[in-house]
Amino acid sequence: MKKIVYLLFITLVVFSCMPDEIPPIGEKTNYKPMLAGTWQLSKFEQIDAEAESKNFPEFATRKDLTNVFPGHPYSDFTITFKADGTFTSAKGNSYMQFMASGNWALDDEQYPSAIVLTSGSTSQKIALGSLADVIVGKVQFKEERKQPDTGKVKIKYVYSLTKK
Amino acid sequence: MKKLIIILTIIAGGFGAKAQNALPKFTVTPSEIDALTENVTIVFDVTGSAVDGLTDVYIWAWAPGLSPSETLLVYDQGSPSWGSISQNAKLDPVPGDPKKFKLSLPKTVTRNGVQVTFNNVAELFGVGDTPGKIKEFGFLLRSQDGSKQTPGDGATKVTLLPLEFTPAYFRxxxxxxxxxxxxxxxxxxxxxxxxxxQKLKIAGDITVSVTLLKANGTEILSVENAATLFTSQKEYSYTFLPAMLGAFPAGTSLNDVAKCHVKFSGKVYSQAGAAETVQTKVFEFEFQQYN
Incomplete structure (x- = not known):
């Protein structure tokens, strides 16, 4: 009887030490439907990457360009991603340089890091910032300007957009 | 007599040991460097140190606060290991002086089968993109197998000048x-x-003229007396996009724009109310080629 109790105890200890199976967290997020819709630029920033790397003060590191050109606010810019895979953009009075229309796709459906715009033989890859806020109607596009010989990022542009 | 010999032997041994514990002397050129200074040379004089007499001397350097803290010279891949230091950490001999060795930047090495050039101290520690993270680095000199080494308690270290923003008359x-x-x-x-x-100090109505030029100095287009903004940093600023600065003359385009001239103007008023225009010199900067 005593042996049976020991055996049961050992069995209980062994099983209690087995790792729990990690339950599925949920469905993988499908960002494409979330990105569909019209997005308006709310903030446009320029970052001196070298100054940023040196921890220079804010005024020497980044500049808000949203309304820097009177009569030509970057906030005029809108882009509409349609569910059928086409897009249109409107720069309004801004100096924004974007393809006006064409097709859009994510570079990776599961783990997107960029939106690829194509129109005929022309294509434009727009890096995406964190997609955590897409669900609340916010997204960031990023553009990097690099030194050709070293590949070092010298200037960054951050486009913050809000869903209309 | 025997006791005296023993005492003398102990004393001599003590001095000998002390000599072998001497710190290596080192000279950094230029004398003041920051994490991004290029063309840096550090010459080590190992006279009297634990590595005195070695023909192959290696450096083991580390920067507090980094992870891993060791320089990329000491390991080719994975993580640093005291027992298997990379050949990249071997110092160059100074010709004609067997007790001197040097580390010169830029230094080109092969790491994990790939050729890499370290141009500055930040790159030596793998923080070339975030040089602000490194403030100083300590080092010791050692034999390849690690059986001989100079003190590694931070007694030999190089302090870097802080990377600070320097305000300028024009930027x-x-x-x-x-x-x-x-x-x-x-x-x-x-x-x-x-x-x-010096009248510029009291000038008001500061405006700016901007001229875009070709590489040979030929003017392409210019904007005269554009209004400036006074910033929170007490600077007069003007923002422009070269492509939108004005109409490009026929036969020229943005691709021809290689440099820029900038001149600020202001007004000072006499007691009688007469206005006098005062101007800065012409500032010039060149445009970079970025992708």
Whole structure:
């Protein structure tokens, strides 16, 4: 009887030490439907990457360009991603340089890091910032300007957009 | 007599041991460097140190606060290991002086089968993109197998100048910019240079003229007396996009724009109310080529 109790105890200890199976967290997020819709630029920033790397003060590191050109606010810019895979953009009075229309796709459906715009033989890859806020109607596009010989990022542009 | 010999032997041994514990002397050229200074040479004099007499001397260097803290010279891949130091950490001999060795930047090495060039101290520690993270680095000199080494308690270290923003009479933002980028030019009259018209200190209505030029200095287009903004940093600023600065003359385009001239103007008024225009010198900067 005593042996049976020991055996049961050992069995209980062994099983209690087995790792729990990690339950599925949920469905993988499908960002494409979330990105569909019209997005308006709310903030446009320029970052001196070298100054940023040196921890220079804010005024020497980044500049808000949203309304820097009177009569030509970057906030005029809108882009509409349609569910059928086409897009249109409107720069309004801004100096924004974007393809006006064409097709859009994510570079990776599961783990997107960029939106690829194509129109005929022309294509434009727009890096995406964190997609955590897409669900609340916010997204960031990023553009990097690099030194050709070293590949070092010298200037960054951050486009913050809000869903209309 | 025997006791005396033993005492003398102990004393001599003590001095000998002390000599072998001597710190290596080192000279950094230029004498003051920051994490991004290029063309740096450190010459080590190992006389009297634990590695005195070795023909192959290796450096083991580390920067507090980094992870891993060791320089990329000491390991080729994975993580640093005291027992298997990379050949990349071997110091170069100084010709004609067997007790001196040197580390010179730029230094090109092969790491994990790939050729890499370290141009500055930040790159030596793998923080070339975030040089602000490294403030100093300590080092010791050692044999390849690690059986001989100089003290590693931080007694030998190189302190780097802080990377600080230096206000300037004239600057651009970004500091280096291409002709396809948004450019801001800034004038700080609090830092007015001695060769300038000192009346600029009291000038008002500051405007700016911007001229785009070809590489050979030929003017392409210019904007005269554009209004400036006075910033929270007490600088007069003007922002422009070279492509939108004005109409490009026939036969020219943005691709021809290689440099830029900037001149600020202001007005000072006499007691009688007469206005006098005062101007800065012409500032010139070149556009970079960025992708």
């Amino acid at each position: 651009t933002f970004p500091a280096k910019v291409s002709n396809k980028d948004v450019v801001t030019v800034l004038l700080n009259l609090n830092l007015l240079e001695s060769g300038e018209n």
